[in-house]
């Protein structure tokens with residue numbers, strides 16, 4: 001049988017937190033890692049946007065949003081690390097409100113969901129695979145853009161780019177791919 005206790009007599013969450021701190025209850029630092037992967041097909045007649053930065057190229061990427069393969073991989077890595085599912089569940093490609101949307105808007109929303117769940121973002125590491133174009137000059141801009149969207153130090157964002165040595169659909173310039181890994185941390189009372 002449940003005890004009937006007036007809610008007003010229960011200590012607030014904040015009061016409990018203060019009490020825990022006063023009693024020096026042990027805290028533990030938790031870490032979670034997440035991985036993300038995305039692929040889009042090259043088509044003519046669209047801008048190529050990677051890591052939130054417009055990249056000069058003959059082709060853009062096909063997709064419901066701006067098809068920013070880099071930001072999509074990061075979104076999935078963040079959601080995965082926080083145990084919050086995947087980008088398709090949060091932003092269905094059947095939903096008209098995401099038609100042509102800048103993926104930076106989606107990344108920002110993911111960042112807010114992850115922080116609302118109590119997580120801090122430790123770092124983000126990205127691999128971009130494209131036979132063309134060369135991405136070297138764009139990497140610093142992407143790094144700063146992504147760090148800005150995630151409210152973290154640019155030193156915590158790393159971008160690597162490579163070709164696929166001419167192999168497969170990437171080598172054939174039919175499309176490109178991105179992979180991302182993130183680390184989250186959270187401080188919790190053990191008790």
Ligand SMILES: [Zn+2]
Pocket residue numbers: 038039040063067068069072
């Ligand atoms: Zn995508």
